[in-house]
Amino acid sequence: MDTKLTLKLNQEVIEKAKAYASDKKLSLSRLIENYLNSLTSDQPAGELEISPFVKSLSSGVKIPADYDYKKDRTDYLDQKHK
Template structure:
């Protein structure tokens, strides 16, 4: 069941949020509902969002891929 909610938010924030929602193909209500759902989750179970589920498995890494080594290498390139 859905219900209405009245919020008081700075106008500039609302405008940016509406623009962001439009550019991502979602409604402002959906963004706010997803945010509230995320921060109020009690059990710490972090279910993947539908958008993230669509891309899971899209990249096939080599069997010998070492995430720690790659991360270290990327950080060294960035900071050295």
């Protein structure tokens, strides 16, 4: 059930929040509701629940820390256009 809430905030903060919400394609009310939900969540900070769909996308392949994707891409393109 939605309930009306009135807040007094700095005008500059309101304008920035409206612009941010617009960029994210959210209403300002929804943005504030999401923020308050995250503050009052029982879930420990920094721990996000990963949905089963996102888990299914993980391949489990570990990428080396020194992996040079630019070199790999260049090698691929060299082979492709020989």
